[in-house]
Amino acid sequence: MRFVSTKDLKPGMLLANNLYDNNEITLLKANTPLNQFYIDRIDKLEYEGVYIFEDGDVEKARQIVSDETRLKAIKHLKKLDIDACIFLANSIVNEIRNADSLIIEQKAICSHDNYTYVHSVNVDILSVIIGIGMGLSNSELEKLSQSALLHDIGKCDIPLEILNKPAKLSKEEYEEMMKHPWYGLSRLREKEKTGDEISAVIKNAVYSHHENWDGTGYPRGIAGTDIHEFARIIHVADVYDALTTKRAYKNAMNPADAIEYLMANAGIMFDIKVVNTFLLYIAPYPIGCTVLLSNGQQGVVIENNEKYLSRPKVKLSNGKVIDMMKKLDITILNILV
Ligand SMILES: [Fe+2]
Incomplete structure (x- = not known):
């Protein structure tokens, strides 16, 4: 699952969370493939961005409150x-x-x-x-x-x-x-x-x-x-x-x-x-955000380490996963999206 800014949404991307309009009516359900009409609607409602599924993702994000x-x-x-x-x-x-x-x-x-x-x-x-x-x-x-x-x-x-x-x-x-x-x-x-x-x-x-x-x-x-x-x-x-x-x-x-x-x-x-x-409870690098690492690579946060929230697992664009608890020489420089 990856967070994508509304301006970067493309037709064909698969929505990972339900989206609601201003009257609490379901606008789009999770698993809906986006088309231009939907993207324009999301833009009009001034959503900052939405979560989309990446290849191989199957589950919606865990929610603390339904x-x-x-x-x-x-x-x-x-x-x-x-x-x-x-x-x-x-x-x-x-x-x-x-x-x-x-x-x-x-x-x-x-x-x-x-x-x-x-x-x-x-x-x-x-x-x-x-x-x-x-x-x-x-x-x-x-x-x-x-x-x-x-x-x-x-x-x-x-x-x-x-x-x-x-x-x-x-x-x-x-x-x-x-x-x-x-x-x-x-x-x-x-x-x-x-x-x-x-x-x-x-x-x-x-x-x-x-x-x-x-x-x-x-x-x-x-x-x-x-x-x-x-x-x-x-x-x-x-x-x-x-x-x-x-x-x-x-x-x-x-x-x-x-x-x-x-x-x-x-x-x-x-x-x-x-x-x-x-x-103790707030992850500085939320799941799905794209981060810039100190070795120059970019990746998406896929899992947090509950004990050390600043050292998550990051999936690079080549599919390789960096567990930052094991790669102590790498730090996160910035959140890109
Ligand atoms: Fe207030």
Whole structure:
């Protein structure tokens, strides 16, 4: 399986993952051979790229959370159905706890218009994985998952022209965007008037997910452990997913560079303990990416070493596989695609 940028897709390539349109309807199923019509559609939906099968591949990529659950979460978020989100967040914890491996080794791909929702689901999954790594109990994980899925619920009160603006925001627009943690908290309080009480922890995490460890974040500018642990976890997951996703005004940063960004900001923006836990689960060179090796050769990452994620197995274009755990004189210089 190989990740191919949308601009490099060619008719005849075989799709490796299901693709969905902006209404969560299956656009293309895995194993579909691409034609020009499909490629144009993928381009129009502004997918950064897709996974395709290489010769001999038979299996889809391992998924930590099923497409079915992801699509349900997106639908509930779109409908602002907070009860359904809270219920589903618990199933997401279950799925993650039952996954064979928690290593994140696939690039997150989503179409442009669904970004806010897909992003919320990704942040939920990443947050729960960090929570497991930090030894949280099951009931804590459920509350963390609920908080993470709902963390950007306040964005529904941000005008769409700001939310989906295909360029950098102006100062005024950014100030409006910065109100979304408050809008989120207000939404949850509003919901409580017509239903059950929502845990104070969830309201706190939703309100505080843009606070920085050094006190330079918003809305309150609180610092260190005054920021709830869940908010510190969601902050790392949120920034990582945002950095590695293509938006209309910026390219996706590759995972290796995003990891560098997190490390450089540990103790500044982020809680060091949260960053260090995250690094145990995130593959800097995801399966399917094309890498440039220090010996000048290029290849595709085909398997990660779960103990040392920076030393994967790489398949060269001549079919030869380099196991970087055995070839210690070779390093990965860069991710090309
Ligand atoms: Fe946010």
